[in-house]
Amino acid sequence: MDTPERKQIATTSVSKFEDSPVFNYINNLSPIQPVKSIHTTQTFNSLSFASLPSVFTSPHVSSYKESRFLRRHSVADLSKPDFASENGNKVDTNGGVTGSVSQLQENSSAPDGNSDSLSNPTKLPSVHPLSTKEEPQAMKSDSARPDCDQKLPDSVTESGEDPALIEPYVHNKSGNGSAEAEANKQVVSLTEEREATGYDWESLITEGSDLLIFSSPNGSEAIRLVQKPLDLVTGFTSSTLSQIMENDNTNLSKMRIADPIESSGGQQEIEFLSSQAGEARELKDMDRAIDSLSFPNSSNSMSREITDDEVARYITDDCKPVSNLYRGMRRRCLDFEAAVSRRKNLEDGSTSGSVSTHPEEKMPSVDKQLVPYKTGGVASRCILTGIGLHLNALATASKDAKTLNQEKFSSEKQLNLPNSSASCHSPSTGLDPRLTSVVTERDMDPSENGVHNEEDAVRASAYVLAEDFNQNSPKKKRRRLEHAGETESSCKRCNCKKSKCLKLYCECFAAGVYCIEPCSCQDCFNKPIHEDTVLATRKQIESRNPLAFAPKVIRNSDSLPEPGDESNKTPASARHKRGCNCKKSSCLKKYCECYQGGVGCSISCRCEGCKNAFGRKDGSSLLGLETEQEEEEPETNQASAMDDKALHGPEIPNNEEQNPGSAIPSTPLQHCRQLVPLPFSSRSKPLRSSFLNVGSSSGFYTGNKLEKPNILQSQPDPGKNTLPGMEDEMPDILCGNCSPGAGVKTGSPNSKRISPPQSDFGLSPLPRTGRKLILQSIPSFPSLTPQH
DNA sequence: GAGTTTGAAACT
DNA sequence: CAGTTTCAAACTC
Numbered sequence: 182m183d184t185p186e187r188k189q190i191a192t193t194s195v196s197k198f199e200d201s202p203v204f205n206y207i208n209n210l211s212p213i214q215p216v217k218s219i220h221t222t223q224t225f226n227s228l229s230f231a232s233l234p235s236v237f238t239s240p241h242v243s244s245y246k247e248s249r250f251l252r253r254h255s256v257a258d259l260s261k262p263d264f265a266s267e268n269g270n271k272v273d274t275n276g277g278v279t280g281s282v283s284q285l286q287e288n289s290s291a292p293d294g295n296s297d298s299l300s301n302p303t304k305l306p307s308v309h310p311l312s313t314k315e316e317p318q319a320m321k322s323d324s325a326r327p328d329c330d331q332k333l334p335d336s337v338t339e340s341g342e343d344p345a346l347i348e349p350y351v352h353n354k355s356g357n358g359s360a361e362a363e364a365n366k367q368v369v370s371l372t373e374e375r376e377a378t379g380y381d382w383e384s385l386i387t388e389g390s391d392l393l394i395f396s397s398p399n400g401s402e403a404i405r406l407v408q409k410p411l412d413l414v415t416g417f418t419s420s421t422l423s424q425i426m427e428n429d430n431t432n433l434s435k436m437r438i439a440d441p442i443e444s445s446g447g448q449q450e451i452e453f454l455s456s457q458a459g460e461a462r463e464l465k466d467m468d469r470a471i472d473s474l475s476f477p478n479s480s481n482s483m484s485r486e487i488t489d490d491e492v493a494r495y496i497t498d499d500c501k502p503v504s505n506l507y508r509g510m511r512r513r514c515l516d517f518e519a520a521v522s523r524r525k526n527l528e529d530g531s532t533s534g535s536v537s538t539h540p541e542e543k544m545p546s547v548d549k550q551l552v553p554y555k556t557g558g559v560a561s562r563c564i565l566t567g568i569g570l571h572l573n574a575l576a577t578a579s580k581d582a583k584t585l586n587q588e589k590f591s592s593e594k595q596l597n598l599p600n601s602s603a604s605c606h607s608p609s610t611g612l613d614p615r616l617t618s619v620v621t622e623r624d625m626d627p628s629e630n631g632v633h634n635e636e637d638a639v640r641a642s643a644y645v646l647a648e649d650f651n652q653n654s655p656k657k658k659r660r661r662l663e664h665a666g667e668t669e670s671s672c673k674r675c676n677c678k679k680s681k682c683l684k685l686y687c688e689c690f691a692a693g694v695y696c697i698e699p700c701s702c703q704d705c706f707n708k709p710i711h712e713d714t715v716l717a718t719r720k721q722i723e724s725r726n727p728l729a730f731a732p733k734v735i736r737n738s739d740s741l742p743e744p745g746d747e748s749n750k751t752p753a754s755a756r757h758k759r760g761c762n763c764k765k766s767s768c769l770k771k772y773c774e775c776y777q778g779g780v781g782c783s784i785s786c787r788c789e790g791c792k793n794a795f796g797r798k799d800g801s802s803l804l805g806l807e808t809e810q811e812e813e814e815p816e817t818n819q820a821s822a823m824d825d826k827a828l829h830g831p832e833i834p835n836n837e838e839q840n841p842g843s844a845i846p847s848t849p850l851q852h853c854r855q856l857v858p859l860p861f862s863s864r865s866k867p868l869r870s871s872f873l874n875v876g877s878s879s880g881f882y883t884g885n886k887l888e889k890p891n892i893l894q895s896q897p898d899p900g901k902n903t904l905p906g907m908e909d910e911m912p913d914i915l916c917g918n919c920s921p922g923a924g925v926k927t928g929s930p931n932s933k934r935i936s937p938p939q940s941d942f943g944l945s946p947l948p949r950t951g952r953k954l955i956l957q958s959i960p961s962f963p964s965l966t967p968q969h
Numbered sequence: 970g971a972g973t974t975t976g977a978a979a980c981t
Numbered sequence: 982c983a984g985t986t987t988c989a990a991a992c993t994c
Contacts, residue, residue: 188990222986304971333991388978675989676989676990677988677989678988678989679987679988679989680978680987680988684979684987685976685978685979685987686977686978686987686988686989686990687988687989688989688990722978726978729978759977761974761976761977762977763975763976764975764976765974765975765976766974766975766976766991770975770991770992771975771990771992772974772975772976772977772990772991772992773976774976774977776971777990946986
C-alpha cells in the first residue's frame with residue numbers, strides 16, 4: 182500500500198524532510214500521524230531539552246557541541262520537527278525491542294551456530310570478574326547480538342569477514358543483485374565525490390537527517406515517543422545519531438530504502454543500507470552492547486508499545502551484525518583511552534577535587550581538549566575519542582571517504598547479511614537501541630556519580646564482549662585483520678611472553694590499546710581489569726620518555742591544502758619520530774620502523790646502508806617536500822648504487838601512497854596511521870571539531886611532542902610545556918590536539934625536513950583543511966577502513 | 970609451526 | 982651516554 186507512495190516521496194523529497202512530501206508520507210503511514218507530527222515535534226523538543234539539561238549541566242556540554250554526530254544530530258532534530266517524529270518512532274521501536282530483551286537474549290543464546298559466543302561470555306567472568314559481576318546479563322545480551330548476526334548462513338557470516346566475499350554475497354542475497362550492486366557503486370561514488378568535494382560532515386548530517394525522516398517507516402510510533410520518558414529521549418538521540426551516520430554514508434541508499442521495510446524488496450534494500458551504514462551501525466551496536474551491559478534492566482521501564490512488526494522492522498534496520506572484531510577493537514581502544522583520560526584526571530586531581538568520585542565531572546576538561554569520548558556514549562567515544570588508532574581511522578574515514586566507504590561496506594556487509602536473512606528475528610537487536618539510549622543518557626549526564634564505576638564495569642564488559650566476539654572465530658578474526666589489513670582498527674595483536682604486555686615491546690600496549698582475545702600474549706596485564714597497573718606503567722614509561730607513546734611516525738598530509746595556510750611553505754613530510762637504527766635490513770624490511778611506518782628515513786635516522794624505498798635519509802629526505810616526486814623516484818636523485826633498490830622502493834611507496842594502508846602490505850599499522858589524521862593545521866588548530874575528536878584517537882600519542890628536531894624543530898615541547906596542566910591530565914590526548922599539531926606546525930616544518938614524503942596524499946587527505954599534520958600511530962592495525 | 974634475524978626497548 | 986641485554990616482531994625455512 183504505502184510502498185509506492187513512500188517510494189515516490191522518498192525519491193522526490195529525499196533531501197528535505199521539510200518538504201510537504203514528508204508530511205504526506207507520515208500521514209500515509211498512520212492516521213495518527215497528523216497528531217503525531219505535532220506532538221512528536223513538540224514532544225521531541227521538550228524531551229530533548231529535558232534530557233539536555235542533565236547533559237549540559239556538566240561541563241560536557243562543550244564537549245558535546247564538539248562531539249560529532251550526536252550533538253549535531255540532536256541539534257538537527259530539535260530544529261526539525263519532522264525529524265523528531267521519526268526519531269520518536271525509532272525510539273519507540275527501541276523501547277519495544279528492549280521490552281523483548283529477555284526474549285532476545287534467549288534467542289541469542291540459541292544455537293545458531295554461535296555457541297562459541299555464548300560460551301565466551303561464560304568464560305569471561307573468570308577472566309573479567311568485574312564485567313561479569315556488574316552485568317552478566319548485559320553481557321549475555323551482547324553476546325546474543327552476535328548470534329543474531331550469525332543467524333545468517335554460515336557462509337554468509339564468513340563472507341562477512343572478508344569484504345570481498347561479502348559483497349558478492351550481498352548481491353546474491355538481494356533479489357536484484359545487479360541493481361543493488363549498482364546502487365552500492367553509486368553510493369560509493371557519491372561518498373567519494375563528497376569527500377573529494379570536501380563535503381562537510383554537517384552537510385552530510387543534515388542530509389542524513391532528511392533521509393532519516395524517510396527512513397523511519399512508522400510515523401505512528403512517533404506518538405509513542407511523546408509518551409515515553411526522558412530515557413527514551415536519550416535513546417532517541419543515540420538512535421538518531423546512528424541513523425544519521427548511516428544516512429551520511431548512504432543518502433542514495435536511503436532513498437531506496439525509504440520504504441523498504443514493508444515492501445517486498447524491503448529486506449534487500451535494508452541490507453544494502455546496512456552495508457553502507459556499517460560503520461554507524463557498529464557504533465550503534467557498541468552502544469547497545471554497552472547499554473545492555475550497564476543497564477540491562479532499563480528495558481523494563483520501557484513500555485511495550487511496539488508491536489512485533491515494529492520490532493521486526495527495527496531489527497531489520499538496526500540489527501546489523503557488526504563484525505565482532507571491529508567492535509572489540511574499538512572498544513578496547515576506547516576503553517583504554519577512557520581509562521587513561523580518566524586516570525589522568527584522577528591523578529591530576531588538581532583539575533577537579535574529586536576525580537575518582539566523579540570522574541565524569543572531570544571529563545569535561547578532558548573532553549574539551551581532547552575528544553569527548555564519554556559524551557557521546559560509547560559510540561561517540563569510539564569515534565570521538567579516537568583514542569586508539571582505530572578511532573583515528575574513523576576520523577580519517579570521514580576524511581577519506583574511500584577508505585570509509587570500503588570499511589563501511591565491508592563491515593556493513595557483514596552486518597547486513599545477518600539481517601537480511603530472516604535471522605534478524607531475534608529480538609536481541611531490539612534491546613540494543615534502548616539500551617543505547619540509556620547509555621547515552623548516562624554518558625550525557627555527568628551528574629551521576631556512580632558513573633565512573635559503571636563505566637569501568639561497562640568498559641570491562643565491553644572488553645569482555647569484544648573478546649567474546651572475537652573468540653567466535655579467532656581464525657576469522659585474524660583473517661579479517663590480515664585482509665583488512667586495511668582496517669587499522671583491527672587492532673594489533675601481540676604475542677608477548679615476558680613483558681606482560683606492559684612494556685613498549687608489546688604492540689598493543691605501545692599503541693595504547695588493551696590486549697584482546699586475538700592476542701597470544703601470556704600473563705597479560707594490559708587489560709581493563711588491570712587498568713591501574715596499565716596506567717601506572719604507562720605513566721612510568723612516559724616519565725622516562727614522554728614521547729614513548731607518541732606516534733612514531735609523524736605525517737604531514739599534503740593532500741589537504743589549506744588556503745592561506747602556511748602549509749605551502751612547509752613541506753609535506755612524514756617521518757619517524759626518532760628515526761631508525763637499522764644496520765642489516767637496509768631499511769627495506771619491517772624491522773625498520775621508518776619503513777614499517779611507510780615513511781622515508783630522515784636525518785634523525787642512524788641507519789646504515791639505508792635503502793628505504795620511501796625515502797633515504799641521505800638526500801631523499803630532502804626531497805621530502807614533494808612526496809610524490811620522492812615516491813616516484815626517491816632514489817633517482819640519489820646515488821645510482823641505490824637505484825636497484827630504488828626500483829623496489831618506488832613500487833612500494835607508490836602502493837602506499839595510493840593506498841596508504843595497503844601500501845605496506847603486511848602492516849596494518851599504516852592503515853591506522855593513515856587514518857589517524859590529526860587535525861593540526863599549520864596553526865595547530867583543528868579544522869573541525871569532529872576531526873579533532875577523531876584525532877584524539879591518536880590522542881594518546883598525539884599529546885607527545887615531537888622530539889626530533891629534524892622533523893619538528895620548531896617548537897620544543899609545545900604541548901607539554903605550553904599546557905602543563907593539560908598534559909598532566911590528558912597529556913596524550915590533549916597533546917594530540919594541541920601540542921602535536923602545534924608542535925608540528927610551529928616547528929617550522931620548513932626548517933626541518935623531512936624526508937620523503939609519504940604517501941600521505943593518498944592516505945588521508947583531509948578534505949577541507951589544507952595541510953594537516955597527521956600523527957600516525959604506530960599500531961598497524963586496521964582501522965576504520967575496514968575493514969573488518 | 971619452529972627457528973632465526975632484527976632492531977627497538979630496557980637495563981646497566 | 983654508551984654498551985649490553987631483553988624482548989617481540991619480522992622473517993625464513
